[in-house]
Amino acid sequence: MRKSLPKWAICTLLLTPSLLLAAEPATPQLAYQLVEELTTEVGPRLAGSPGDAKSVEWATKRLKSLGFDKVWTEEFITPFWQRGHARLEIVSPFPQSLVLTALGGSIGTSADGVEASVVMFNSLEELMAAKQSQVAGKIVFINKAMTKDRQGSQYGKVVGGRSKGAVEAAKLGAKAIVIRSVGTSNNRFAHTGKMTYEEGIDKIPAAAISVPDAQQLARILAKSPDAKIKLNMQTSSEDAISHNVIAEMTGSQRPNEIVLIGAHLDSWDQGTGALDDGAGVCIVMATAVLVKQQAKPKRTIRVVLYGNEEGGLVGARAYAAKHAQELKNHVFASESDFGAGKIWQFDTKFGTKALSFAAEIQKKLAPLGIQPGNNDAFGGPDVSVLKPFGVPVASLEQDGTDYFDFHHTPNDTLDKIDPKTLEQNVQAWVIMTSMVANSDTDFRQ
């Protein structure tokens, strides 16, 4: 079978003298194998749900079988929000159903639903500039389109309608809010995601319709500004227990120095969370295994699989609180949470002295087609919580051009991951993590 091994696999084998010592031999496609398991055997894993608990069980068992030195979970309390049925109908003049999904955290409607005419805005800003008389008693519709680029830079500019739209609409007396999906595909999937309420402002139901349905609603309103729609949806919310899953490859020389590589284990409920963030989970799991196969790292590599990222970094905050005293020993942190696209740039947030080491990493990453980046890395959503505590971070930037075609929709499934591109991710993560974990450099300096 050697004949069929790709070149890089042979390199990996040559570089891994301790291969035979691993508890379970790592295959070249370990990350893909893991994400296949996670998405098939667990599937959706909404924070607080049985799927979430199952993913914790899967990760714990799997990390142990992969030969990590320590594996443990850390419990936290989290809101467990669930969607029930959701239906949006054009009542008049053109009766038909639109494809929608409740936004995460939204209240439901009454059993009879909410029926009203619609006031359309092209953006959250336009809604915020509106008058009470335009909005009161109506259902607000924010019809803001999102465009694609490699960085997914438009997401931040559009997502405000989702996260803050309900509050702004309620301030003006709206009965409910429906937004155009924060996504870049014209497939008829509605994009969910977290929305928030504000103390003292009425809570109103919030949902998203797919891009083609938003276009349809806009056309209907152009033909008939008085069109009536009816929203009927159920949701529920309660407190539940969830867990961060943590595993370590103990450092051989400076075990107290922690190199944190993370991802989030929870997903939205609509898909199987292959891109968001099954890929990331399995990239960092495989990375730690492959680095240790090269040689036991000098610093400790800590894999943190965060719970409830989607509901608002709940697991990340629990981690930061629990490990407050230890954060000074976190010498480095990085997260994979932007799908499974090719890594094209390496960014850091290091002290000035450490930038020469960043350049060394960059040099080693270059053969993978990764360009030098900036020193203003985000680090990843969960890891970003550690930045205010001075933890140095880095980002292996993934090509997210198509990420928002699938993100938070039922269409986020395993078939959307290209195994070859996933492997390029793992190779880059192995290079970065290995160099960081075997270095003496203080990235804070």
Place this chain on the structure above:
Amino acid sequence: MRKSLPKWAICTLLLTPSLLLAAEPATPQLAYQLVEELTTEVGPRLAGSPGDAKSVEWATKRLKSLGFDKVWTEEFITPFWQRGHARLEIVSPFPQSLVLTALGGSIGTSADGVEASVVMFNSLEELMAAKQSQVAGKIVFINKAMTKDRQGSQYGKVVGGRSKGAVEAAKLGAKAIVIRSVGTSNNRFAHTGKMTYEEGIDKIPAAAISVPDAQQLARILAKSPDAKIKLNMQTSSEDAISHNVIAEMTGSQRPNEIVLIGAHLDSWDQGTGALDDGAGVCIVMATAVLVKQQAKPKRTIRVVLYGNEEGGLVGARAYAAKHAQELKNHVFASESDFGAGKIWQFDTKFGTKALSFAAEIQKKLAPLGIQPGNNDAFGGPDVSVLKPFGVPVASLEQDGTDYFDFHHTPNDTLDKIDPKTLEQNVQAWVIMTSMVANSDTDFRQ
């Protein structure tokens, strides 16, 4: 505004001396305008449903406003099948929901649903070769993939599992059947379509799951052959009234000679039937208008918008029965029912003598990128019903490469139509229909 008119539009204007005589001026993009109206103002139009009735009303009104000489409807009785909720769950060992839809005509399950283990086959043929002992008491899963090509040639090879699977599974004692969607997209939409039962064979529920869900189920069965699934779905069926909508541009010289151009007005309920067959409806409506704008045709152009094609050519059979005496006067028939892709070939089913006229049509079509075809044209599903009565047919063959990405799914919506390609269709239809309607040729000879 002249500056912004495309070249072909100017050509159309030059060719249309009677433009100002039309009841409503036809715009260059008339077909697109019509399909926008049909899919927005009516939306889904499942045979027998209120949407179906609304589409008949829309078409009648619109054909009148477009200046047809005669517009009428012809009633027929049709089964009115409806889907209720549908849910498929992996019960064990990996609990999760799969995306599915009931197949058209299927019975529902009991209120409690059907729970059983699964037996997977790679094709209908493999199921038919199975033994009772393999299948009895189980839910059959046919996991046959469909590939793409311009002609959609694989549809016929895969669709048997959908249409005949329930009968073959029931013969071997299956409790229900679930098939992989007969479609070519890895979007997570389930593909509906007509299935049939057979007298004397038990009726069992039949549903389709999306392609990613079929892959998921296959992976689950590979890991756990004893996996249990539960199907719960409701459907209903009753008799209803529907209509074919017919409109004529009366011939100036031989009004009794009928040139039939058709499409089907009904659609499945999941999408808005933009490609199937809103596009076809609006192509033939626009064609008749544009041909008459050139000059009143010598023969009568009859537009037939068939009802309930999807449920098994119900409207087409009603038309053939009602017009049995008149079919000898149908000098030509052709249907547009394969989406809105570019026309690339012209086929006929003419008598030998008429082939020289077919070649003349082909010559005129060539500048549109349309190649000469064969004399074995299908004509279209509804029109094919007229072939046994000797009616000559032709097919303007559309590029269907992506058709089965959308066909019969919720994703068949207006945004999937490229207005420019739709217009190429109209141009081809105008050339063909004008030549046929102004010719003396007997295509039977």
